[in-house]
Amino acid sequence: MKAAIAGASGYAGGELLRLLLDHPAIEIGALTAGSSAGDPLGAHQPHLPSLADRVLLDTTPEALAGHDVVYLALPHGHSAAVAEILGDDTLVVDCGADFRLQDAAAWEHFYGGPHAGTWPYGLPELPGQRDLLKGARRVAVPGCYPTSVTLALFPAFAAGLAEPDVVVVAASGTSGAGRSLKPHLLGSEVMGSATAYGVGGTHRHTPEMEQNLSRVAGRPVTVSFTPVLAPMSRGILATCTAPAAPGLTAAALREAYEAAVEHEPFLRLLPEGVWPATSMTLGSNTAALQVTLDERAGRVVAVIAIDNLTKGTAGGAIQSTNIALGLPEELGLPLNGVAP
Numbered sequence: 001m002k003a004a005i006a007g008a009s010g011y012a013g014g015e016l017l018r019l020l021l022d023h024p025a026i027e028i029g030a031l032t033a034g035s036s037a038g039d040p041l042g043a044h045q046p047h048l049p050s051l052a053d054r055v056l057l058d059t060t061p062e063a064l065a066g067h068d069v070v071y072l073a074l075p076h077g078h079s080a081a082v083a084e085i086l087g088d089d090t091l092v093v094d095c096g097a098d099f100r101l102q103d104a105a106a107w108e109h110f111y112g113g114p115h116a117g118t119w120p121y122g123l124p125e126l127p128g129q130r131d132l133l134k135g136a137r138r139v140a141v142p143g144c145y146p147t148s149v150t151l152a153l154f155p156a157f158a159a160g161l162a163e164p165d166v167v168v169v170a171a172s173g174t175s176g177a178g179r180s181l182k183p184h185l186l187g188s189e190v191m192g193s194a195t196a197y198g199v200g201g202t203h204r205h206t207p208e209m210e211q212n213l214s215r216v217a218g219r220p221v222t223v224s225f226t227p228v229l230a231p232m233s234r235g236i237l238a239t240c241t242a243p244a245a246p247g248l249t250a251a252a253l254r255e256a257y258e259a260a261v262e263h264e265p266f267l268r269l270l271p272e273g274v275w276p277a278t279s280m281t282l283g284s285n286t287a288a289l290q291v292t293l294d295e296r297a298g299r300v301v302a303v304i305a306i307d308n309l310t311k312g313t314a315g316g317a318i319q320s321t322n323i324a325l326g327l328p329e330e331l332g333l334p335l336n337g338v339a340p
């Protein structure tokens with residue numbers, strides 16, 4: 001199988017390439033970009049010496065044609081036009097947001113502009129989702145925060161153990177914002193400081209979290225989400241809470257989470273008393289999860305760590321690719337992280 005990567009000079013594109021280089025069933029084909037077209041890849045991804053001399057092409061139909069898989073790692077709003085020209089025999093995996101939401105009004109409110117449509121959602125752990133991904137030729141990779149929050153809370157909602165009033169505070173590394181220049185991401189502003197942003201229900205990942213959790217709960221779930229920019233390059237640590245269902249015990253909660261992760265290759269429920277850290281998941285497709293019942297406040301508390309570029313983007317994209325193509329789900333994906 002041959003895969004093209006559009007947006008190969010960016011962070012998500014770089015992580016796709018790092019992982020695909022170790023994928024035994026996928027060969028790397030065309031690499032495309034925007035303003036960096038014409039440059040050698042090595043000028044933008046110096047950590048990938050084996051591809052350093054590959055030249056970045058313009059993102060055109062001609063460059064992307066003739067591949068079995070095309071990964072789109074482009075800014076929001078660019079994917080629909082590119083996907084349109086790729087036939088239905090090509091698997092198109094979009095790392096951007098264009099096709100994640102079902103609700104067109106929510107799309108227009110949070111992203112602006114017309115809604116491009118909805119593709120099969122690339123989060124295999126979401127109950128029932130694996131079947132929808134098998135044989136799919138279009139996949140919408142989830143946002144990095146929605147990946148973390150959905151994985152942290154779906155076991156509680158699937159088992160009816162939480163009420164639909166979720167509060168999330170999640171810290172992310174700066175690579176979540178991509179590599180293009182942003183004044184609030186200047187090193188001198190970010191180092192040694194953590195700051196909340198997108199506060200008060202304004203972050204565009206909020207409707208995606210609500211979409212996922214409502215589907216699992218079978219009733220509307222609201223999410224109050226506060227993202228925090230943390231002085232690290234990679235990683236998300238999300239603390240997610242919801243009111244406990246009446247009569248819930250800590251033992252029943254633990255049992256539900258143990259059952260939910262039992263057959264999940266990339267979802268690791270940590271031993272009781274061990275709490276997730278972003279360092280546990282660096283470079284890995286594994287999500288590290290812990291849950292407890294706050295009996296005093298009557299709330300389920302789930303904490304999760306992922307690498308935003310691996311499980312949160314490129315690893316998740318490849319996991320869904322494997323399922324769509326009928327390959328073993330874990331093929332080519334790192335289970336282990338990098339430490340210390």
Ligand SMILES: NC(=O)C1=CN([C@@H]2O[C@H](COP(=O)(O)OP(=O)(O)OC[C@H]3O[C@@H](n4cnc5c(N)ncnc54)[C@H](OP(=O)(O)O)[C@@H]3O)[C@@H](O)[C@H]2O)C=CC1
Pocket residue numbers: 006007008009010011012013032033034035036037059072073074075076078095096097142143144175176177178179180308309312313
């Ligand atoms: N970073 C993350 O943690 C996550 C990112 N994503 C999604 O992945 C996508 C890429 O994000 P990320 O890698 O972080 O962003 P970057 O800014 O790091 O990279 C963007 C890429 O898109 C290319 N590009 C920009 N404009 C155009 C254009 N007009 N035509 C063709 N190519 C263009 C850039 O090329 P050039 O260098 O030439 O400008 C670059 O290769 C986004 O949709 C993002 O939402 C999803 C989950 C998490």
Ligand SMILES: CC(=O)N[C@@H](CCC(=O)OP(=O)(O)O)C(=O)O
Pocket residue numbers: 095096097142143144145172173174175176177198227229
């Ligand atoms: C730290 C940081 O800025 N993170 C990004 C989320 C990045 C991401 O994964 O979202 P999309 O795929 O939807 O772009 C943000 O909050 O906008």
